[in-house]
Amino acid sequence: MSLVVDGITRRFGAFEALKGVSFTAPQGAFVTLLGPSGSGKTTLLRILGGLEFPDSGSVRFADLNWLGVPARRRRAGFVFQHYALFRHMTVAKNIAFGLNVRPRRERPSRGDIKTRVEELLSLVQLESLGGRYPSQLSGGQRQRVALARALAIEPRMLLLDEPFGALDAKVRKDLRGWLRQLHERMGITTIFVTHDQEEAFALADLVAVMNAGRIEQYGPSSDVRQKPRTPFVADFLEQPAAAPR
Amino acid sequence: MRRPTDDSLFTRAALIAVTVGYVGLFLLLPLLIVFFSALEQGISAAFAALKDADAQSAIHLTLITAAIAVPLNAIFGICAAWAVAKYDFRGKSILTALIDLPFSVSPVIAGLIYVLVFGMQGWLGPWLRDHDIKIVFALPGIVLATMFVTFPFVARELIPLMADQGRDEEEAAVTLGASGFQTFLRVTLPNIKWGLLYGVLLCNARAMGEFGAVSVVSGHIRGLTDTMPLHVEVLYNDYQYVAAFAVASLLALLAIVTLILKSLLEWRYADEIAAVHRH
Numbered sequence: 372m373s374l375v376v377d378g379i380t381r382r383f384g385a386f387e388a389l390k391g392v393s394f395t396a397p398q399g400a401f402v403t404l405l406g407p408s409g410s411g412k413t414t415l416l417r418i419l420g421g422l423e424f425p426d427s428g429s430v431r432f433a434d435l436n437w438l439g440v441p442a443r444r445r446r447a448g449f450v451f452q453h454y455a456l457f458r459h460m461t462v463a464k465n466i467a468f469g470l471n472v473r474p475r476r477e478r479p480s481r482g483d484i485k486t487r488v489e490e491l492l493s494l495v496q497l498e499s500l501g502g503r504y505p506s507q508l509s510g511g512q513r514q515r516v517a518l519a520r521a522l523a524i525e526p527r528m529l530l531l532d533e534p535f536g537a538l539d540a541k542v543r544k545d546l547r548g549w550l551r552q553l554h555e556r557m558g559i560t561t562i563f564v565t566h567d568q569e570e571a572f573a574l575a576d577l578v579a580v581m582n583a584g585r586i587e588q589y590g591p592s593s594d595v596r597q598k599p600r601t602p603f604v605a606d607f608l609e610q611p612a613a614a615p616r
Numbered sequence: 617m618r619r620p621t622d623d624s625l626f627t628r629a630a631l632i633a634v635t636v637g638y639v640g641l642f643l644l645l646p647l648l649i650v651f652f653s654a655l656e657q658g659i660s661a662a663f664a665a666l667k668d669a670d671a672q673s674a675i676h677l678t679l680i681t682a683a684i685a686v687p688l689n690a691i692f693g694i695c696a697a698w699a700v701a702k703y704d705f706r707g708k709s710i711l712t713a714l715i716d717l718p719f720s721v722s723p724v725i726a727g728l729i730y731v732l733v734f735g736m737q738g739w740l741g742p743w744l745r746d747h748d749i750k751i752v753f754a755l756p757g758i759v760l761a762t763m764f765v766t767f768p769f770v771a772r773e774l775i776p777l778m779a780d781q782g783r784d785e786e787e788a789a790v791t792l793g794a795s796g797f798q799t800f801l802r803v804t805l806p807n808i809k810w811g812l813l814y815g816v817l818l819c820n821a822r823a824m825g826e827f828g829a830v831s832v833v834s835g836h837i838r839g840l841t842d843t844m845p846l847h848v849e850v851l852y853n854d855y856q857y858v859a860a861f862a863v864a865s866l867l868a869l870l871a872i873v874t875l876i877l878k879s880l881l882e883w884r885y886a887d888e889i890a891a892v893h894r895h
Contacts, residue, residue, distance in 0.1 A: 421790075456785075460806075468802070472789075520788075524793060
């Protein structure tokens with residue numbers, strides 16, 4: 372059930388976003404893709420989620436040709452930087468969405484969906500807010516709703532695209548610790564994209580440092596931090612973490 | 617409290633007076649005159665004018681035209697807005713400009729092109745005659761001319777709205793397992809429904825009121841191809857002022873009802889509309 376990414380390339384017009392990216396991660400690993408903007412990390416994440424397609428290369432996951440599975444059948448929970456919550460639905464409806472769109476014979480009963488939503492609301496510590504609309508929540512609360520929504524589909528893989536990028540430093544730190552605990556409890560293979568090295572090392576088992584469409588260095592986070600293998604990685608890690616946007 | 621951006625009392629009073637005066641003189645007063653003229657010989661005379669066979673036929677034709685043109689333009693408008701707002705492709709700016717074309721082209725020309733294409737002397741005229749298909753001087757021509765003129769309303773309303781909302785929510789829906797149709801029905805449509813409704817109401821008001829384009833293709837056959845605006849002109853030229861203003865009043869009332877409907881919806885759903893626009 373491990374994740375094997377092999378030789379992924381992707382070009383947008385004249386711009387080569389990915390120039391042959393390969394890595395493997397064991398089942399249940401927490402991997403961060405760390406790099407400056409434009410390094411291709413979000414493109415890679417979107418390819419894993421089925422929102423983007425590579426020009427060449429392959430991905431195997433859960434004993435499947437992952438790229439041959441359409442996005443809606445991957446059960447890859449995706450968390451977006453700007454939440455992408457359904458703004459016309461309440462929090463509870465947002466979380467239930469993935470269950471409500473299932474074909475009738477796979478869809479849980481109304482009561483089961485309600486129970487599941489309540490479980491997820493308490494998991495993300497938003498028990499009393501099921502009836503609110505996303506516009507009535509703070510940024511940190513919205514992102515926890517987005518995570519609950521992604522978890523509702525019992526994802527085989529969790530993909531997070533700078534999920535804390537739009538939050539202030541204090542909330543980022545809290546959510547980071549909380550996300551790590553959640554991962555330890557649920558053990559879902561998680562890919563986390565960030566340009567913030569402090570965040571990357573605090574969260575991940577494995578870190579891939581990306582630059583200009585390539586992985587410069589990939590390995591356990593302590594190795595990457597202590598033994599940078601290329602000048603770029605050394606240089607990038609010496610820089611202070613970028614200020615939150 | 618006085619803010620630094622506040623204008624002097626005189627400026628404010630002058631601006632408000634000018635606006636109220638302008639609206640009153642050029643919009644409200646003529647509208648009132650229409651209603652008063654219609655009722656000059658009593659309400660029964662006005663109703664009698666509306667019950668006239670030709671008037672009834674004009675009302676039916678206008679309603680049928682709107683009933684065909686408005687839904688079609690709503691669908692085309694959604695397609696066009698989707699294509700422009702959510703995809704990147706070559707020639708997008710030209711397409712956007714073309715969508716606006718009906719706003720800048722004189723409606724008379726819009727009517728004329730259909731006569732030139734489908735009329736007896738037009739490109740397809742002989743072929744259509746041989747196959748016994750009537751377009752110009754019949755309902756299809758009137759519907760086509762109306763659609764041309766009212767095409768931009770829905771698309772124009774939706775393009776900025778959809779562009780502003782981006783594709784994030786649709787992508788989220790797909791990763792959660794929704795099919796394309798489910799995504800449209802449950803995510804895209806609810807997000808644009810107010811803009812869509814507004815566009816449809818405007819489109820409808822214009823479809824029922826269009827004169828120039830329809831005038832060219834209709835052929836003015838009384839009781840057959842005269843819509844309400846055309847019928848008003850016919851009656852007026854026949855010196856049947858009360859009847860003309862009675863039909864005009866009905867047309868104006870339809871427009872006013874449209875506006876009231878829109879305001880009511882905005883008032884009733886103010887919270888929800890605000891939630892959709894805030895992010």
